[in-house]
Amino acid sequence: MTTAVQTQELAPIKRIRDMPREEYYVPGHRTCAGCGPALQYKLVAKAAGPNTIFVGPTGCMYVANSSYLCTPYAVPWIHAQITNGGAVASGIEAAYQVLIRKGKWEGKLPNVICMAGDGGSVDIGLQAMSAMMYRGHDSLFICYDNEAYANTGIQTSPTTPYGGATTFTPPGKLIPEGKKTFPKDPPQLVIGGHPAVKYVATASIAYPVDLMNKVRKGLNYKGPTFLHIHAPCPKGWKFPEDQTIEIARLAVQTGMFTIYEWENGEYKYQHRPQQYKPVSEYLKLMGRFAHLQPEHVQKMQAFVDAKLKAPGMPVEIPIPPPRDFEAMDLGEGTGTARH
Amino acid sequence: MAKEVMISGCAASAQAAKAAKVEVICSYPIRPYTAVMMELAKLVANGELDAEFIHGEGEHAQLSVVYGASACGARTFTGSSGVGVTYAYEVYSPIAGARLPVQMMIADRTLDPPGDFGSEHTDAFCVRDMGWIMGWAEEPQEAFDNHLINYRVGEDPRIYLPQFVCQDGYFVSHIPGKVVLPDQSQVDEFLPPLKMDHRLDPKKPISHGPQIRPDQGDALELARAMAMNEVPKVAKEAIDDFARIFGRKYSPFVEEYMLDDADLAIFIQGAHAATARAAIQKLRKQGVKIGMAKLRFVRPWPTEAVAEALSKVKAVAVVETQTSYGGATRGGGLMFEVCTSLYDVPKRPLVTSFMAGLGGEVVKVEDFEYMAKHLTKAIQDGKVCKKVHWIGFEPD
Numbered sequence: 001m002t003t004a005v006q007t008q009e010l011a012p013i014k015r016i017r018d019m020p021r022e023e024y025y026v027p028g029h030r031t032c033a034g035c036g037p038a039l040q041y042k043l044v045a046k047a048a049g050p051n052t053i054f055v056g057p058t059g060c061m062y063v064a065n066s067s068y069l070c071t072p073y074a075v076p077w078i079h080a081q082i083t084n085g086g087a088v089a090s091g092i093e094a095a096y097q098v099l100i101r102k103g104k105w106e107g108k109l110p111n112v113i114c115m116a117g118d119g120g121s122v123d124i125g126l127q128a129m130s131a132m133m134y135r136g137h138d139s140l141f142i143c144y145d146n147e148a149y150a151n152t153g154i155q156t157s158p159t160t161p162y163g164g165a166t167t168f169t170p171p172g173k174l175i176p177e178g179k180k181t182f183p184k185d186p187p188q189l190v191i192g193g194h195p196a197v198k199y200v201a202t203a204s205i206a207y208p209v210d211l212m213n214k215v216r217k218g219l220n221y222k223g224p225t226f227l228h229i230h231a232p233c234p235k236g237w238k239f240p241e242d243q244t245i246e247i248a249r250l251a252v253q254t255g256m257f258t259i260y261e262w263e264n265g266e267y268k269y270q271h272r273p274q275q276y277k278p279v280s281e282y283l284k285l286m287g288r289f290a291h292l293q294p295e296h297v298q299k300m301q302a303f304v305d306a307k308l309k310a311p312g313m314p315v316e317i318p319i320p321p322p323r324d325f326e327a328m329d330l331g332e333g334t335g336t337a338r339h
Numbered sequence: 340m341a342k343e344v345m346i347s348g349c350a351a352s353a354q355a356a357k358a359a360k361v362e363v364i365c366s367y368p369i370r371p372y373t374a375v376m377m378e379l380a381k382l383v384a385n386g387e388l389d390a391e392f393i394h395g396e397g398e399h400a401q402l403s404v405v406y407g408a409s410a411c412g413a414r415t416f417t418g419s420s421g422v423g424v425t426y427a428y429e430v431y432s433p434i435a436g437a438r439l440p441v442q443m444m445i446a447d448r449t450l451d452p453p454g455d456f457g458s459e460h461t462d463a464f465c466v467r468d469m470g471w472i473m474g475w476a477e478e479p480q481e482a483f484d485n486h487l488i489n490y491r492v493g494e495d496p497r498i499y500l501p502q503f504v505c506q507d508g509y510f511v512s513h514i515p516g517k518v519v520l521p522d523q524s525q526v527d528e529f530l531p532p533l534k535m536d537h538r539l540d541p542k543k544p545i546s547h548g549p550q551i552r553p554d555q556g557d558a559l560e561l562a563r564a565m566a567m568n569e570v571p572k573v574a575k576e577a578i579d580d581f582a583r584i585f586g587r588k589y590s591p592f593v594e595e596y597m598l599d600d601a602d603l604a605i606f607i608q609g610a611h612a613a614t615a616r617a618a619i620q621k622l623r624k625q626g627v628k629i630g631m632a633k634l635r636f637v638r639p640w641p642t643e644a645v646a647e648a649l650s651k652v653k654a655v656a657v658v659e660t661q662t663s664y665g666g667a668t669r670g671g672g673l674m675f676e677v678c679t680s681l682y683d684v685p686k687r688p689l690v691t692s693f694m695a696g697l698g699g700e701v702v703k704v705e706d707f708e709y710m711a712k713h714l715t716k717a718i719q720d721g722k723v724c725k726k727v728h729w730i731g732f733e734p735d
Contacts, residue, residue, distance in 0.1 A: 002389070051541045055407070066549035076539040078410055078437075079548030081429055084403035087395065091363060091407025091415075092539065094391035098362045099413060102389065104532075110541050128403065131396035 005100045006108045007138065008051060010216040016209050020046055028072040029065040034241025036231035036248060037061050037144045039205050041115065044142060044229075047212035048219060050075060052111040053092055057085035057125055059117030060233075061144065063151040076110075082120045086132035086141060089114040093137040111219045112139035118159040119149050122186045130189075133224045136196035140218045140225050143186045146233035154236040158184040161256070162303060163296050164288045166236075171291040178291060182303055190226040191262050199225040201261040205232075206248035207271055214261065230257045238287025247285060254282040255304045279304050341521045348511035351479035351518045352418070352444045352504070353378030355486035357388045358526040361416040361442075363408035365393045365401040369423040370456050371508040372446035376418065398423040402430035402443070409439040409501075410547060412538035414490070417441070420508060421448030424462040434501045435470030436563060437548055438537065440493035441501040442486065443471075446512035447609075449698050457699010458508035460609065460661035464637075464672050466503070470563050472570055473503040473638040475609040479516040482506045484587060487530055491577045494533050497569050503638075507660075509699065510610035521585055529584050570639045592641030593648045594633040597623065601630035603714040604649055604688070606677060607658040608634040611695070611702040615658075618707030627711055634673075645680040649688055654714035654723075657692040658702070670694055670727030689714075691723040695730045706730050 013019055024045035031038040037060055045052070054073060056062045057080040065072055066079065080088040093112045099105040114132070116125055121143035129141055148166050149155040155168040162182045165171055169179040187200045199221045203211035211229065218225035232248050234241040251257040255276045261268045279301050283289040292300075346354070352375045356364070364383070366376035382388040391408075395401035398419045405415035419427065424445055434441050445463045449455040460475075467473055472493060476482035482504070489502035506512055537545065551559065575591045582588035597619055598604060605615045612633045622629050632648040632655075634641075649655050659671025668674045674692045681687050693710050696702045709730065717723045 053411075053539050053541065063550055066546060068549045068551040068555055071546035071549050073546055074544060076541055076544045077546045078407070078539055079433070080403070080407075081433065083429060084399060084406075087400040087403030088407035090393060090400075091365070091404035091409075092411055094363050094393055094404070095408035095411035095413035098389070098391045099411065102362070104412075105540070107541070127396055128400055131400060134396075135393065 002101045003103050005097055007222060008108045008111065008219065010047070010049065010220055012213050012216060013047070013209055019212065020049070022046070022050070024048070024050065024052065024074040026072050026074050028067070028070040030067060031060065031064040032235050032241065034234040034244040036205050036233055036244050037117070037146050038065070039244070040144050040211065040229045040231045041065070043205070043208050043211050044113065044115070044215050045075065047215035048111045048113060051108060052113060053078070055080050055085050055089045055092065055112070055114040057114070057116045057120035058082035059120050060146065060151040061115055061117065080114070083124050084128045085114040085116040085120050085125050086128035086130070089139045089141065090132045090135060090137045093139045109138060112137070114139065114141045116141065116143055118143060118145045118147060118157045118186070122184050122189060123158045126189070130194065133190055133194040133197050133226065136223050138222055138224070140215070140227065142227045142229060144229045144231045145186065146231050146236060147183075148233065148236045150233050150236045159186065162300055163283075163292050165291060166288070176291065176293060177296045187226060187228045187262065194224070197224050197226060198264050199262070202228040202230070202257070202259050204230040204248045204252055204257060204259060206245050206252060207259065210259065210270055236288070239285055243285070247282075250277070250282045250285070253277050254279045255308045256282055258308070276308070341519055341525070343517055343519050345515045346479060346518050347374065347513050347515050348476070348479045348482045348506045349374035349446065349513065350378050351483040352486060352506070353382065354518070354520055355483045356416045357382050358521065358523065359414060359487060359490050359530055361388070361390055362413040363391045363393065363405060363415045365395045365404040365415075365417045367395045367398055367401050367419070367423065369398070369420050369448070371448060371512045372418045372420040372423075372444060374512065375444055375446070379416075398427035399430060402427040402434065402441075405441045406430060406434050406437070406439060409434070409441045410437060410539050412533060412535045414533045415441050416444070418444035418446070420446050421462045422451050425450065425465055428466065431466050431469035431471060433548065436559075438499040438566065439501060440490070440499055440533065442490060442493065443501070443503050444486070445503050445505045446508045447505060448508045455698050456508065458510055458610070459697055459699060460505075463503055463505050464661040467638055470567065471501045471503050471638060472636070473505065474636040475634070476504070476506045476511060477610060477612045477633065478511060480518045480587070482511060483518050484581065484585070484589070487526065488574070488577050488581055491530050492570060492574045495573045496534070498566055498573055499535070500566055500570070505609070507610035525584050529581060567639050571641065574636070589635065591644075592636050593644040594635060595648050596631040596633065598630035598632060598648060598651050601628050601651065602653045602718065603627065603629040603711055604652040604655045605629065605631045605658060605707060605710060606634065606649065606655050606673070607631060608637065608673075609660065611658060611660065614702055614704060615707055618704040621704060622708065622711055627715070629711055640676050640680070642680045645677060646684050649677070649681060650684040650686060652688050654689040654717050655691070656710040656714055657690060658696070659692050659694050660696040662694075662697065668692060668726040674726065689717045689723050691717065691726055691728065693728045693730050702730070
């Protein structure tokens with residue numbers, strides 16, 4: 001005797017005042033003032049509602065959130081290792097499939113959301129995330145991206161931008177730009193090689209209604225879905241804690257972060273500026289980029305320009321032509337060191 | 340109706356998982372355990388077992404998947420061998436600490452290097468202190484039975500601990516033996532469905548595995564230790580009940596074989612106990628008063644049962660089928676706990692150890708005769724000549 005597994009259908013939210021009143025991410029955490037990841041957690045939990053299970057791989061949203069006896073989760077939550085969020089989420093989804101099928105639990109399939117940081121998503125957690133996407137589990141993997149290993153003291157992660165100073169990429173005489181490599185692109189990693197995935201989107205805490213609707217859309221899809229959520233970190237990025245939203249918005253306005261949906265192979269863009277601002281407008285607000293020389297800023301601008309021209313981005317934007325920095329004579333002490 | 344079949348240890352484990360109606364299985368291939376997953380995959384594909392069969396992307400994922408599934412209250416099954424066991428190391432403590440009754444079958448395999456398919460217990464011994472119940476089977480029937488007994492004990496509300504159900508690679512995992520497959524009604528009577536109040540359920544939200552302060556740590560560690568301390572009592576109940584329902588009676592922790600009048604004892608676990616029995620029968624015919632104490636649980640270690648069995652004799656040979664490089668005896672890991680168990684015994688026997696079966700080498704009847712010779716000499720001399728003998732590498 002088996003029971004058919006029913007899934008939930010979450011309605012879109014039209015305006016900010018139509019948001020549900022109920023909170024499922026409640027006081028009890030001890031994140032920093034102005035924490036972007038905590039704000040996105042609140043929005044995600046609100047959008048997902050009560051029939052939800054969160055998987056929390058190690059990261060800021062574990063260490064700073066889940067203090068024994070006063071965790072902020074009003075829905076079931078389980079710690080995962082930083083390595084295995086996708087695998088633990090897979091096990092939870094599989095368990096509910098079989099428990100519902102066998103009549104051992106009554107109700108619609110819970111939303112299973114893995115809330116992983118950038119390290120837990122595309123660095124040490126990449127294998128487990130990819131396998132969850134490949135196997136087709138009906139669950140949502142969120143990469144909340146604060147662009148560093150923040151709770152351990154701001155070390156570089158694969159999504160730390162080029163030129164970002166972290167405690168593992170300090171600028172110095174030989175390495176003036178601090179971080180020399182360009183970041184991984186989490187949504188493209190998912191889109192590129194996981195045929196079971198039909199919905200991938202990016203979102204920013206600067207656009208909360210868009211973010212919540214993407215959470216709901218991702219949850220409504222049967223099968224694995226992926227959200228990449230940009231979540232500024234005042235402590236790690238070194239900006240005043242009352243500017244989190246402005247920084248997040250400026251990331252979108254400069255093209256440092258792009259907001260889009262990829263649905264059944266089609267790209268759709270949201271909050272695309274008519275004209276992108278120069279990345280220097282964004283970089284100058286943060287202490288992590290304070291050491292950058294003009295040539296580093298140019299290199300960053302060229303990277304962003306190229307990204308904005310990438311497939312799925314059919315936009316005409318006024319951008320300076322990329323320059324060949326390898327061939328450039330940058331002069332003494334301006335980043336000619338090779339490593 | 341119960342029926343008798345000739346099947347390998349891996350097939351017996353798969354049949355036990357089926358009989359236990361496991362709900363979430365997570366696989367990853369590595370020899371020799373992998374045959375159990377091949378069997379289970381067929382059972383699921385044919386509709387004989389209603390379970391989610393998940394292809395993990397590695398052993399670390401296998402343990403992670405069953406961690407998540409068990410936390411929801413599903414009965415779970417996974418397994419591995421050799422370096423697969425060690426690759427998953429990170430996840431063993433979180434499973435035990437979350438008090439999740441996951442079950443993992445281990446068919447032993449020597450750790451690298453070099454690549455060696457042979458059975459050696461070092462893989463499982465590496466993870467023996469993670470808070471899991473652990474024990475070895477001697478042959479496929481015992482493997483089948485241990486799976487059911489371990490589910491019953493691990494899922495008991497007084498316990499809620501995960502279990503390693505071990506068998507030697509190839510010697511048990513791939514050599515067919517007689518196995519009585521019980522009637523499903525017997526299994527259902529013995530093994531009730533898993534019930535867990537601490538499961539992840541949106542109708543009753545809980546947080547699992549939050550951060551603690553260092554000063555909160557010792558109490559939680561004590562709680563884990565106390566759960567493990569309860570295992571002997573619960574295991575004895577389960578094994579008695581097993582005998583009532585299935586008609587096979589196991590000594591719960593240490594099986595004594597011809598020990599009552601013995602001067603010498605072989606202390607051993609796993610497949611090579613079968614050869615030890617044959618050797619003991621042969622030696623007895625020659626007038627050597629020798630017996631065997633077979634260890635059935637390594638965790639929790641049956642301190643009293645080991646002391647009781649071994650204090651009957653004058654000299655003990657501990658058979659070490661794993662390594663503890665640089666350890667107190669410069670040999671294997673069983674010696675530490677055997678000697679600790681005997682420390683307070685009024686008439687302590689002489690104890691030495693024999694490194695045997697390493698890399699999957701066969702432990703032969705002659706090897707046990709060699710052990711008996713050394714024990715006899717130790718009794719004559721009133722002391723052991725050394726604490727570790729490497730079988731096959733010594734002049735005498």
